[in-house]
Each structure stands twice: as C-alpha cells, then as structure tokens.
Amino acid sequence: MEKTHYDLIIIGAGPAGITAGVYAARKQIDTLIISKDVGGQAMWSSQIENYPGFVYVSGVELVRKFEEHLRTFDIKLRYAAVSSLERVGELYHATTEDGAVFVGRAVIVSSGKSPRLLNVPGEKEFTGRGVAYCSTCDGPLFAGMDVAVVGGGNSGLDAVAQMMRICPKVYLIEAEDELRADEVMRQKARAAENVEILTATTVKEIRGDAFVHSIVVQNVHTGELRTLEVKGVFVEVGLVPNSDFAKNVLRLNEWGEIPVDCGARTGVPGLFAAGDVTDVPQKQIICAAGDGAKAALGAYSYLVRQRIPTDWVR
Numbered sequence: 001m002e003k004t005h006y007d008l009i010i011i012g013a014g015p016a017g018i019t020a021g022v023y024a025a026r027k028q029i030d031t032l033i034i035s036k037d038v039g040g041q042a043m044w045s046s047q048i049e050n051y052p053g054f055v056y057v058s059g060v061e062l063v064r065k066f067e068e069h070l071r072t073f074d075i076k077l078r079y080a081a082v083s084s085l086e087r088v089g090e091l092y093h094a095t096t097e098d099g100a101v102f103v104g105r106a107v108i109v110s111s112g113k114s115p116r117l118l119n120v121p122g123e124k125e126f127t128g129r130g131v132a133y134c135s136t137c138d139g140p141l142f143a144g145m146d147v148a149v150v151g152g153g154n155s156g157l158d159a160v161a162q163m164m165r166i167c168p169k170v171y172l173i174e175a176e177d178e179l180r181a182d183e184v185m186r187q188k189a190r191a192a193e194n195v196e197i198l199t200a201t202t203v204k205e206i207r208g209d210a211f212v213h214s215i216v217v218q219n220v221h222t223g224e225l226r227t228l229e230v231k232g233v234f235v236e237v238g239l240v241p242n243s244d245f246a247k248n249v250l251r252l253n254e255w256g257e258i259p260v261d262c263g264a265r266t267g268v269p270g271l272f273a274a275g276d277v278t279d280v281p282q283k284q285i286i287c288a289a290g291d292g293a294k295a296a297l298g299a300y301s302y303l304v305r306q307r308i309p310t311d312w313v314r
Contacts, residue, residue, distance in 0.1 A: 002100070003076070005313040006032040008299050009094050009104035011082050012242070014040025015285045016275030017110035018066045019292035020299075025073035027300045032102055034094060036081040039063035040112040041239070041276065042285050043137065051286055059136060062285070078102075082111070085246045090309065092249075092270065103313075105306065106270040106299045109246055109258060110292055113239035113276045118150065122206030122215075123235070130212025131233045135159035142167060142232040148215055150203055151236030152179035157189055159234045164192045171228050172197045173217060206233055241277045253279055264295035270306070272298050 008024055010017050013035035024031040037043075042059045049056055070077075080096035085107065087093075092107045115133040117123060123131055132138040135149070135158070143166040149159045152174030164170045172179075172189060177200050179186050189195050198217065204225065205216040214229045241256040250258055250266055250273075258273040260266055260280065266273050274291035276283045 003032075004101065005103045006030050006076075007104065007303055008032070008106050008108065008296075009034065009092065009102055010108045010110060011035070011085070011094065011245075012040065012109065012111035012275070012277070013038045013077065014110060014112045014275055014288060015042050015066065016112070016288040016292035016295070017108070018070050019289040020108050020110060020274060020296040021070050021075055021077075022073065023293050023296035024299065025070075025075045027296070029296075029300060029303065031075050032104070033075065033077045034080055034082055034096060034102065035077070035111075036079060038067050038077075042066075043134070048285065050284070082245050085109070085249055087249045087268070087271075090270070090306070105308075105312075106302055107272070108264075108292070108295045108299055109243070109250075109266075109271070109273040109277060110275045110288075110295070111242040111245075111277050113241050115235060116238040116240050118203055118235055118237065120203050120205055122208065122212075126206055126208050126212045126233075129210065130208055130231060131206060131235065133235050135162045135234050135236075138232075139163055139166070139234075144168065145231035146229060147171070147232035147234065148173055148203075148228055148230045149234045149236060151238070152176065152181060152199070153236065153238070154181045154185060156234075156236035157181035157185035159236050160189050160192075160195060161185065163234070164189075164195050168194060169230075170195045171230065173201050173203060174199045175202050175220065176200070203233075239276070243277055255279075260291075262294075263298050264291055265298060270299075270302050 007030040010033045083097045084095045092104045094102045139162050146169040148171040150173045200220045201217050204218050207214045257279040260278045264272045272295040274295040275288035
C-alpha cells in the first residue's frame with residue numbers, strides 16, 4: 001500500500017524543488033516530492049554560463065547533476081501533477097491528477113511556470129506535430145527544415161540562436177515594434193544571414209495536414225497577411241505560473257504568482273513557496289535554488305515547533 005502521510009510535501013522538482021529536497025533530506029525530514037518531471041524550465045536552457053562552479057553547462061547536464069545529488073538521499077519522488085491543494089485543519093491535502101491524496105504537515109510549492117499559449121487556430125491541433133515550446137528539447141528534430149520562432153524576448157532569441165545553426169531559414173516573429181531581448185542576442189540574430197526578423201507581426205493561424213506546413217502572420221500596422229512555409233513553430237511568448245491548484249489556500253497576485261517574504265513564507269502557516277512560481281522578480285536558476293534552500297529550512301523550523309496531530313499516520 002502506498003504511503004500517504006509525510007511531514008513535508010514538495011510540489012515541483014525544478015531547481016527550487018530539488019534543492020528543497022536535498023536540504024529537507026539533510027535535516028532528516030520525512031519528505032515526498034510530487035512532480036510531473038525533474039528539472040522544470042532548467043531543462044530548456046541550451047547553455048548556462050552564470051551558475052557558479054560551471055563556466056559552461058547545458059540545462060540537461062545541470063539538471064542531471066541536481067538529480068544525482070537528490071538520489072543520494074532516501075527521498076520519495078512521485079511522478080504526477082498536483083490538481084488541488086487544500087488545508088484541512090493543520091494539515092495539507094495534495095491531490096494528484098490520478099486521484100491520489102497525500103497528506104503533509106508542511107508544504108513547499110515549487111511548481112514553476114509553463115509556456116504561455118498563442119491561442120490561435122491550429123496551435124492545439126499541431127502541438128507535438130510541428131508546434132513546440134522547447135527548442136532545446138525538440139530543436140534537433142527540425143534540422144534541415146525552415147522554422148519560425150514566435151517571441152522576441154531572451155527565450156525567443158535563445159531559440160533562434162539554436163535553430164539558425166541547423167535550419168536553412170528561421171523566421172523570428174515579434175508582436176512589438178522592437179525585439180525585447182538583450183542587445184547581444186539581438187545582434188547575433190540580425191547578423192545571421194538565414195534569420196528573417198518580422199517585428200510588429202502576430203501569428204493568426206497555424207496550418208498543416210499530418211504536420212505543420214505553414215503559418216499565417218499579420219502586420220499589426222498595415223493588416224497585411226503573409227503565409228510562411230515552415231515545418232516547425234517554436235512558441236516563446238512567456239510563461240504562466242503553475243499555481244491554479246493552490247488558489248484555494250493561497251492569495252495569488254495579478255500575474256498568478258505566489259507572494260512570499262524573504263524566508264519563502266506565504267503567510268499561511270506551514271505553507272512555503274520557492275522559485276519561478278513566486279513573485280520573486282529574479283527568475284534565475286541560482287535564485288530558485290537559493291529560494292528552495294530557504295523554504296526547506298523554514299519548513300524544518302516550522303515542523304520542529306509544531307504539535308504532531310494525535311491521529312498522525314507514520
């Protein structure tokens with residue numbers, strides 16, 4: 001029979017959740033990590049040059065190191081998505097999408113963010129059949145093909161940098177009049193002969209049969225429509241916090257983020273949050289990891305000061 005009661009439940013296994021798990025294990029807290037994957041957004045980064053100890057490391061390699069460290073401890077990791085989190089008395093009930101319920105005395109929400117959708121015709125139908133949200137994960141599948149990248153921020157330009165090395169033609173589509181990425185990234189895109197930058201342009205439709213074969217774009221000033229023949233569409237228009245499951249126990253800000261203080265506390269006793277799902281402005285791997293450590297230490301301090309319920313199941 002699967003164990004259901006834990007002193008600490010960590011929701012999410014990105015840099016924040018994994019670090020929280022390591023710190024919790026070192027404090028010998030009976031911990032369960034629930035996550036649909038390991039690594040989160042860190043897996044999407046093709047190159048990381050600002051994580052101490054690594055002059056250069058890929059997101060996949062860094063996550064592998066994180067997971068190896070976590071696996072050295074006797075800590076339970078359950079692969080599932082949490083659909084709801086409820087506070088029942090002094091305890092927390094986390095329900096997964098498959099209907100399982102896990103009970104914790106304390107919880108750390110480190111569920112990160114998910115890609116924002118374009119919400120245009122064809123996007124849903126062709127997801128996984130030409131529409132992708134991770135150039136690091138799926139980019140190699142489109143080698144030798146013409147592709148489009150939607151989004152002119154850093155994530156969009158990172159996707160362009162990856163795809164322009166393996167694709168004959170890359171269209172960069174940005175709704176604003178100017179690209180929003182760091183200047184050094186913009187310069188690289190402008191200098192590439194196989195990159196065509198379309199600013200003040202939005203995607204109106206994604207077309208295909210079995211797979212994507214084209215997209216329809218529109219100039220926001222002139223209204224002119226244009227069809228681009230591409231086999232792949234990488235959507236890089238921002239991220240949405242994975243926080244809906246916790247809205248019944250937490251106050252979210254206008255962007256759906258979880259407000260926290262400097263100790264990763266949410267204001268609800270025993271409930272902590274860390275990483276990109278919070279309102280901490282610096283959305284960086286190292287910041288998320290640090291927040292995860294603070295959350296775990298905060299949870300430990302909370303647990304040692306709390307009365308254990310008389311009906312608690314070990």
